[in-house]
Amino acid sequence: MARHAYKYSAGKLLKHGLTHGDWPRMWRRPERRDSYDVVIIGGGLHGLATAYYLAKDHGITNVAVLDKGYLGGGGSGRNTAIVRSNYLTPDGVAFYDRSLDLYNTMSADLNLNIMFSRRGHLTLAHTDSALRTMNWRAEVNKLQGIDSSVIGPDEVKRLAPSLDVSPDTRYPILGALHHPPGGVVRHDAVVWGYARAADHLGVHMLQETEVIDIVCEGGNGRDGKGPGGKVTGVRTNRGDISTPVVVNCTAGWASLISNMAGVPLAITTHPLQAAVTEPCKVFLPTVVVSGSLHVYVSQTDRGELVFGASVDPVGTYRVNGTLEFTEELAGHVLELMPGISKMRLLRQWSGLCDMTPDYSPIMGFTPVEGYLVDVGWGTYGFKAGPVAGETLAETIATGRTADLIAPFTIDRFTEGDLVGEKGAAAVGH
Amino acid sequence: MIVVPCPYCGPRNSVDLRNCGEVVPRPDPSTASLSEWRTYLYLRENPAGWITETWYCRSGCRRYFTIERNTATNEIRDSEAS
Ligand SMILES: Cc1cc2nc3c(=O)[nH]c(=O)nc-3n(C[C@H](O)[C@H](O)[C@H](O)COP(=O)(O)OP(=O)(O)OC[C@H]3O[C@@H](n4cnc5c(N)ncnc54)[C@H](O)[C@@H]3O)c2cc1C
Ligand SMILES: [Zn+2]
Numbered sequence: 001m002a003r004h005a006y007k008y009s010a011g012k013l014l015k016h017g018l019t020h021g022d023w024p025r026m027w028r029r030p031e032r033r034d035s036y037d038v039v040i041i042g043g044g045l046h047g048l049a050t051a052y053y054l055a056k057d058h059g060i061t062n063v064a065v066l067d068k069g070y071l072g073g074g075g076s077g078r079n080t081a082i083v084r085s086n087y088l089t090p091d092g093v094a095f096y097d098r099s100l101d102l103y104n105t106m107s108a109d110l111n112l113n114i115m116f117s118r119r120g121h122l123t124l125a126h127t128d129s130a131l132r133t134m135n136w137r138a139e140v141n142k143l144q145g146i147d148s149s150v151i152g153p154d155e156v157k158r159l160a161p162s163l164d165v166s167p168d169t170r171y172p173i174l175g176a177l178h179h180p181p182g183g184v185v186r187h188d189a190v191v192w193g194y195a196r197a198a199d200h201l202g203v204h205m206l207q208e209t210e211v212i213d214i215v216c217e218g219g220n221g222r223d224g225k226g227p228g229g230k231v232t233g234v235r236t237n238r239g240d241i242s243t244p245v246v247v248n249c250t251a252g253w254a255s256l257i258s259n260m261a262g263v264p265l266a267i268t269t270h271p272l273q274a275a276v277t278e279p280c281k282v283f284l285p286t287v288v289v290s291g292s293l294h295v296y297v298s299q300t301d302r303g304e305l306v307f308g309a310s311v312d313p314v315g316t317y318r319v320n321g322t323l324e325f326t327e328e329l330a331g332h333v334l335e336l337m338p339g340i341s342k343m344r345l346l347r348q349w350s351g352l353c354d355m356t357p358d359y360s361p362i363m364g365f366t367p368v369e370g371y372l373v374d375v376g377w378g379t380y381g382f383k384a385g386p387v388a389g390e391t392l393a394e395t396i397a398t399g400r401t402a403d404l405i406a407p408f409t410i411d412r413f414t415e416g417d418l419v420g421e422k423g424a425a426a427v428g429h
Numbered sequence: 430m431i432v433v434p435c436p437y438c439g440p441r442n443s444v445d446l447r448n449c450g451e452v453v454p455r456p457d458p459s460t461a462s463l464s465e466w467r468t469y470l471y472l473r474e475n476p477a478g479w480i481t482e483t484w485y486c487r488s489g490c491r492r493y494f495t496i497e498r499n500t501a502t503n504e505i506r507d508s509e510a511s
Contacts (some may be wrong), residue, residue: 256477265475313447313448314448316501413468
């Protein structure tokens with residue numbers, strides 16, 4: 001089965017540095033087979049992680065990951081890479097905390113440095129009601145053993161001296177939820193690490209392969225699609241593939257794929273924009289988020305400030321930057337950190353987010369046999385990638401919904417059993 | 430910038446209005462089953478193409494109206510009062 005892994009090490013780095021030799025390719029470009037045991041649509045972090053855990057934990061290696069573009073070209077390559085587990089609901093906390101555990105050992109597990117920097121995460125409160133939510137979250141977190149507490153403005157100032165904590169600003173900082181285990185990760189490295197490891201275990205990554213239809217039979221809708229039916233394969237721009245299991249890991253495009261199986265989703269697609277400044281001396285030691293001001297910021301090792309906001313208010317598949325975003329962003333960031341008014345924005349970009357009404361994912365089985373979803377990742381799917389892949393692989397391999405994702409099943413919408421993570425995820429990242 | 434043609438106020442920057450999303454047929458609350466009602470509340474087609482959607486002119490005439498917009502390009506055609 002698996003071709004042997006080329007191991008990265010300090011010795012290899014030295015050798016390549018001295019000889020300027022080429023590094024071997026991280027993954028192959030395999031010949032497409034006519035059939036696979038599992039076809040995963042979407043070669044982002046979620047699709048790749050699912051493939052990796054299917055192969056590693058369950059020995060299921062006849063798996064293809066299909067992407068219409070290149071691996072990591074969706075949200076996985078566009079996010080601001082913030083990870084944390086201080087959510088509001090016990091379900092959310094347990095789920096995201098497992099992901100942090102997986103991130104913690106990932107560099108060793110995947111033999112690739114993912115540059116996980118546990119620099120801490122501050123969520124600022126500017127109003128009494130925000131402070132109340134922070135206290136609520138801190139208590140839920142502590143109960144589950146998560147390092148999370150509410151701190152006052154003095155402590156905020158100590159942790160992030162560039163923040164203006166004076167009481168006479170327009171949005172005074174009354175306190176913050178402090179989560180020391182949170183931080184940032186090198187997002188591309190995670191995508192590449194999973195792709196490389198999955199490739200070594202025998203998974204096929206098929207890039208520039210766009211799924212144009214899902215073939216079903218026996219369902220009560222058009223062409224045998226819809227509830228009561230089952231999946232038999234997919235149609236792509238490069239030909240048909242037969243498979244009994246199709247997994248939808250397409251985030252912003254999730255509805256388009258799901259409609260192909262006759263399974264409508266509680267999702268609308270919105271762009272999320274981000275921006276980065278020119279580099280300067282490192283001065284911001286933690287991640288800072290302000291829900292009320294719709295902004296968050298962290299500083300890269302190179303010294304650039306990375307900013308993000310909440311999603312654009314109009315649902316669309318068109319990703320382009322807007323002036324409204326930069327204007328609002330600049331205004332709000334300067335409320336928090338007046339000292340950076342002379343810094344220049346270098347770049348601005350945007351990615352698609354699959355928003356659900358309860359700011360929680362939709363995972364697992366659907367009314368169509370063999371069609372599973374791992375969608376609804378909104379603005380928080382990067383931190384969830386590892387645990388989503390692990391639990392989804394378990395669900396596929398055992399035929400039973402993994403415990404950690406039981407609250408996130410698709411029928412919660414028609415059952416009226418929503419999760420309610422808005423208080424911790426709307427701008428939170 | 431998306432320019433939305435309000436039938437009363439004329440063309441406006443979309444930030445002056447609120448987008449209320451795809452028009453979904455509303456079942457009769459007195460006869461709809463719970464699951465029909467929740468389907469109406471939550472499930473969306475969310476296509477990449479032409480949709481009919483509702484806007485609320487919140488900082489202008491404060492009226493609701495529907496337009497057709499292509500969600501792949503944000504092109505807008507025709508606007509009618511509702
Ligand atoms: C600007 C921005 C900032 C963000 N910041 C954070 C953050 O700080 N922390 C966090 O946790 N999350 C963050 N997110 C969210 C996170 O990036 C996403 O939730 C996550 O990357 C989703 O990963 P995915 O693998 O499910 O999907 P994606 O990475 O979007 O991958 C989906 C793939 O599906 C492919 N695809 C689509 N249609 C088809 C088709 N028909 N056939 C074949 N392939 C198809 C696409 O090409 C794409 O590569 C952010 C998102 C954005 C846009
Ligand atoms: Zn108007």
